[in-house]
Amino acid sequence: xxxxxxxxxxxxxxxxxxxxHAQVSTSAxxxxxxxTAFGADPNANVSLVDAAMPGxxxxxxxxxxxxxxxxxxxxxxxxxxxSVFDRKNYFYADLPQGYQISQYKQPIVGEGTLRLDMPxxxxxxxxIERLHLEQDAGKSMHDQHPSKSYIDLNRTGVALxxxxxxxxxxxxxxxxxxVKKLRSILRYLGTCDGNMExxxxxxxxNVSVRRPGDEFGTRTETKNLNxxxxxxxxxxxxxxxQIEIIEDxxxxxxxxxxFDTGTxxxxxxxxxxxxxxxxxxxxxxLLPLVIDxxxxxxxxxxxxxxxxxxxxxxxxxYGLSAYDAAVITEERETAAFYEAASAGRDxxxxxxxxxxxxxxxxxxxxxxxxxxKVSPEALGGLVGLIEDGTISGKIAKDVFADMFETxxxxxxxxxxxxxxxxxxxxxxxxxxxxxIAANGDKVEEYRGGxxxxxxxxxxxxxxxxxxxxxxGMVNQLLRAKLDG
Amino acid sequence: xxxxxxxxxxxxxxxxxxxxxxxxxxxxAYLAAIEETxxxxxxxxxxADKAMEMAEASQARIKAGEAGLIEGIPVGVKDLFCTAGxxxxxxxxxxxxxxxxxxxxxxxxxxxxxxxxxGKINCDEFAMGSANETSAFGPAVNPxxxxxxxxxxPGGSSxxxxxxxxxxxxxxxxxxxxxxxxxxxxxxxxVVGMKPTxxxxxxxxxxxxxxxxxxxxxxxxxxxxxxxxxxxxASHDLKDSTSADTPLPDLMAALDKGVKGMKIGVPxxxxxxxxxSEVVALWEKGQAWLRDAGAELVEISLPHTKYxxxxxxxxxxxxxxxxxxxxxxxxxxxxxEADSLDDMYGETRAAGFGDEVQRRIMIGTYVLSAGxxxxxxxxxQKVRRLIKQDFDTAYETVDAILTPATPTAAFPVxxxxxxxxxxxxxxxxxxxxxxAGLPGMAVxxxxxxxxxxxxxxxxxxxxxxxxxYSIGRVIEDAAAFDxxxxxxxxxxx
Numbered sequence: 001x002x003x004x005x006x007x008x009x010x011x012x013x014x015x016x017x018x019x020x021h022a023q024v025s026t027s028a029x030x031x032x033x034x035x036t037a038f039g040a041d042p043n044a045n046v047s048l049v050d051a052a053m054p055g056x057x058x059x060x061x062x063x064x065x066x067x068x069x070x071x072x073x074x075x076x077x078x079x080x081x082x083s084v085f086d087r088k089n090y091f092y093a094d095l096p097q098g099y100q101i102s103q104y105k106q107p108i109v110g111e112g113t114l115r116l117d118m119p120x121x122x123x124x125x126x127x128i129e130r131l132h133l134e135q136d137a138g139k140s141m142h143d144q145h146p147s148k149s150y151i152d153l154n155r156t157g158v159a160l161x162x163x164x165x166x167x168x169x170x171x172x173x174x175x176x177x178x179v180k181k182l183r184s185i186l187r188y189l190g191t192c193d194g195n196m197e198x199x200x201x202x203x204x205x206n207v208s209v210r211r212p213g214d215e216f217g218t219r220t221e222t223k224n225l226n227x228x229x230x231x232x233x234x235x236x237x238x239x240x241x242q243i244e245i246i247e248d249x250x251x252x253x254x255x256x257x258x259f260d261t262g263t264x265x266x267x268x269x270x271x272x273x274x275x276x277x278x279x280x281x282x283x284x285x286l287l288p289l290v291i292d293x294x295x296x297x298x299x300x301x302x303x304x305x306x307x308x309x310x311x312x313x314x315x316x317x318y319g320l321s322a323y324d325a326a327v328i329t330e331e332r333e334t335a336a337f338y339e340a341a342s343a344g345r346d347x348x349x350x351x352x353x354x355x356x357x358x359x360x361x362x363x364x365x366x367x368x369x370x371x372x373k374v375s376p377e378a379l380g381g382l383v384g385l386i387e388d389g390t391i392s393g394k395i396a397k398d399v400f401a402d403m404f405e406t407x408x409x410x411x412x413x414x415x416x417x418x419x420x421x422x423x424x425x426x427x428x429x430x431x432x433x434x435x436i437a438a439n440g441d442k443v444e445e446y447r448g449g450x451x452x453x454x455x456x457x458x459x460x461x462x463x464x465x466x467x468x469x470x471x472g473m474v475n476q477l478l479r480a481k482l483d484g
Numbered sequence: 485x486x487x488x489x490x491x492x493x494x495x496x497x498x499x500x501x502x503x504x505x506x507x508x509x510x511x512x513a514y515l516a517a518i519e520e521t522x523x524x525x526x527x528x529x530x531x532a533d534k535a536m537e538m539a540e541a542s543q544a545r546i547k548a549g550e551a552g553l554i555e556g557i558p559v560g561v562k563d564l565f566c567t568a569g570x571x572x573x574x575x576x577x578x579x580x581x582x583x584x585x586x587x588x589x590x591x592x593x594x595x596x597x598x599x600x601x602x603g604k605i606n607c608d609e610f611a612m613g614s615a616n617e618t619s620a621f622g623p624a625v626n627p628x629x630x631x632x633x634x635x636x637x638p639g640g641s642s643x644x645x646x647x648x649x650x651x652x653x654x655x656x657x658x659x660x661x662x663x664x665x666x667x668x669x670x671x672x673x674x675v676v677g678m679k680p681t682x683x684x685x686x687x688x689x690x691x692x693x694x695x696x697x698x699x700x701x702x703x704x705x706x707x708x709x710x711x712x713x714x715x716x717x718a719s720h721d722l723k724d725s726t727s728a729d730t731p732l733p734d735l736m737a738a739l740d741k742g743v744k745g746m747k748i749g750v751p752x753x754x755x756x757x758x759x760x761s762e763v764v765a766l767w768e769k770g771q772a773w774l775r776d777a778g779a780e781l782v783e784i785s786l787p788h789t790k791y792x793x794x795x796x797x798x799x800x801x802x803x804x805x806x807x808x809x810x811x812x813x814x815x816x817x818x819x820x821e822a823d824s825l826d827d828m829y830g831e832t833r834a835a836g837f838g839d840e841v842q843r844r845i846m847i848g849t850y851v852l853s854a855g856x857x858x859x860x861x862x863x864x865q866k867v868r869r870l871i872k873q874d875f876d877t878a879y880e881t882v883d884a885i886l887t888p889a890t891p892t893a894a895f896p897v898x899x900x901x902x903x904x905x906x907x908x909x910x911x912x913x914x915x916x917x918x919x920a921g922l923p924g925m926a927v928x929x930x931x932x933x934x935x936x937x938x939x940x941x942x943x944x945x946x947x948x949x950x951x952x953y954s955i956g957r958v959i960e961d962a963a964a965f966d967x968x969x970x971x972x973x974x975x976x977x
Contacts, residue, residue: 052810055566055588055689057724087806091829098809279852281861284696284803286725
């Protein structure tokens with residue numbers, strides 16, 4: 001256990017479980033036909049059902065069900081062919097029905113696992129407890145008017161998947177890695193866009209501490225964290241706060257807490273006396289959700305290759321390092337780019353060019369891979385030119401810079417700029433002769449035993465060739481002439 | 485046509501098609517009848533202009549040979565149905581002035597088949613009541629009077645609908661039935677009321693009381709009219725997830741099938757303490773009529789009957805407490821301003837909901853609360869399954885079941901209003917069908933010694949409404965019920 005936290009009175013183990021709310025990628029809401037597009041004018045995407053007008057009834061959007069099944073399959077989880085929608089009752093101004101339709105006792109997806117890729121190249125399995133479908137609530141705005149609150153129901157009824165982990169994480173870094181991996185899988189599957197800034201992915205973190213080997217401690221739940229950084233900050237703060245309380249002889253209250261993004265601290269959201277009794281019961285407007293195994297099989301057959309499988313293939317078949325493989329497979333687009341660029345090329349060389357040169361350039365320019373002017377085929381072409389000796393690795397870097405700028409392919413740039421490597425032994429010999437003639441004194445010194453001067457001669461010949469001479473041939477011919 | 489109001493819907497349809505009467509004439513007669521019977525407080529809104537417009541349109545379709553099933557027939561609509569552009573309040577103060585932009589599926593079906601909307605009809609607030617006394621518009625009154633001339637309740641919750649059909653101020657009317665809200669008022673007012681199988685009529689656009697029990701159904705004066713209206717209002721609706729995709733059989737064809745060879749069950753558990761002896765006598769009479777018509781009467785047992793009422797009074801309020809949460813003063817209906825959101829909720833709901841509705845919301849909230857859910861709600865659901873099993877077992881040997889519709893005839897307005905539990909007992913014969921989702925029909929079968937109507941109830945297999953119409957027609961013929969309510973005996977018949 002390298003994750004233990006040192007307190008004043010000894011070591012503490014941190015226990016973390018996450019509830020991630022992922023907005024289902026669909027064009028319509030979970031139980032109404034209203035659109036889900038982000039950025040619409042307030043209350044533009046609201047149907048009679050969303051506004052809970054009298055007599056309105058929910059009808060399940062089957063695409064949301066399919067997306068939940070796909071996600072369950074992507075998490076190696078059990079798909080429950082029979083599940084039930086329940087009402088979670090509470091009053092709030094942005095909850096028109098007075099209840100949220102959710103799944104309580106019988107969720108659509110049961111236990112599964114998610115594999116974390118650790119920095120040292122090892123992996124670690126985090127248990128998934130369940131995944132269920134539920135409605136999002138609307139948005140209350142309290143800062144628009146001195147005495148009134150404004151309500152925007154655009155999000156009301158949007159489909160969310162609540163993905164609950166087991167309390168298997170032991171550090172803020174692991175929690176962040178979990179969310180990152182979960183986000184990656186969701187994006188591969190196309191079941192959630194993972195856009196944390198727009199609120200498509202939010203996490204509630206359950207944190208407790210205990211002495212190593214003890215029973216679980218009392219946990220707190222910090223709600224609604226919408227960035228990796230906030231997740232880690234909230235956990236770090238909670239861990240320090242809880243250890244201090246316990247070490248001072250106090251007890252942790254099981255409570256819901258809010259994270260203050262300004263100060264990086266958490267505070268109690270409501271006291272136990274105000275705790276809601278949600279009065280869950282099966283929604284009588286909806287029949288139980290019954291799924292046919294054949295539909296699950298069909299969805300399973302249609303799943304894309306997921307990051308773990310690709311990562312395994314890249315390391316075992318292509319011989320990539322665990323690090324390169326993890327970087328390349330984090331996003332589906334990146335993995336697809338790599339597959340296309342490296343087809344028929346030196347796989348490791350392409351991986352190297354992608355992770356170092358391409359990602360470096362993208363980082364610097366702030367562009368996304370999708371907007372990048374270098375196509376997978378063009379990057380493959382560049383590596384091909386290196387492989388067949390047309391250009392040297394050094395020249396290739398210049399060619400790449402040009403490709404990134406203009407979008408031209410490598411061969412064209414090499415052709416236009418005359419960067420082709422000189423491998424004609426006659427031409428190289430002529431250059432060598434010139435260099436020898438111009439540096440008679442150095443030749444004497446070399447021949448007198450000053451071996452280190454060889455590098456000087458190589459440099460001079462390369463300079464004379466404007467970098468285009470084949471370095472291997474220069475080495476070979478130069479040694480022959482000097483040692484003659 | 486000397487007396488348009490005496491025509492049944494089937495007769496009126498024939499007269500309209502034959503050109504003996506026009507749709508506007510028929511509608512005009514009913515609008516006049518609504519005025520004459522205003523004291524019964526059956527209508528909470530009369531849409532006279534809309535009615536005449538619709539009647540004119542019907543007349544044009546009749547002339548063009550494009551008449552629908554109920555073309556030109558004046559229909560009253562229980563205020564629980566949302567009707568586009570017409571205030572729809574569930575007879576609650578909390579929905580005062582609420583005018584939907586949408587039309588319930590059932591009423592849309594009726595208008596598509598040519599029905600003419602007369603107006604919105606009084607009912608118990610949110611359909612919670614058995615006497616139509618919880619309405620924010622005041623009680624609707626039964627056109628049948630007590631021997632001493634006292635006003636009687638029409639039953640509930642669809643009391644206004646039953647009363648209007650009996651009083652000839654609507655030829656047909658919609659109702660909803662959650663625990664007997666169609667069948668009990670039909671019996672009290674001497675008209676035919678049908679609660680179809682759960683899922684037969686769409687609940688979309690009907691203000692919800694208890695979603696797993698609510699079903700819309702027709703009121704009429706004759707069994708044939710009832711079948712006609714049923715045919716017009718039922719549909720499979722993709723907007724209601726609990727709507728059944730089961731084709732409706734030809735109900736008009738079922739009317740003359742008779743009961744020869746049918747096995748009809750008589751449940752021994754439906755003999756109850758405190759039951760009116762005249763009700764028992766009528767029940768026996770009904771059995772004799774059916775036996776005479778060729779049916780075999782079989783004693784059956786529905787052993788869990790006595791648990792039906794307690795289970796119902798847990799499940800229905802539980803669902804209601806959640807269904808009525810949307811009436812919160814935020815988006816529509818009544819709002820009482822207050823300093824905080826929670827206070828606004830409290831004050832709005834205290835001012836907007838009547839006592840009975842508040843009572844049921846509190847019961848429902850209680851039975852769903854942590855620590856009580858298993859003891860009440862979950863147990864009630866288990867009882868519900870047992871009741872359904874009772875019927876499943878019975879229907880292995882019988883085709884239908886005959887019971888009284890109510891334990892008593894209509895009672896005086898105001899009599900039992902302070903004793904909610906006694907009022908609940910009105911539903912004792914009707915509630916099991918709702919819990920089991922089965923179709924049930926109330927047919928007027930005679931008068932008691934005080935001259936008040938009594939009804940019989942026929943229960944059937946799921947989606948077998950046709951058999952109920954066959955049996956109902958036999959009872960109707962045998963009973964030859966042609967009495968006219970005392971308050972309409974003067975001119976209307």
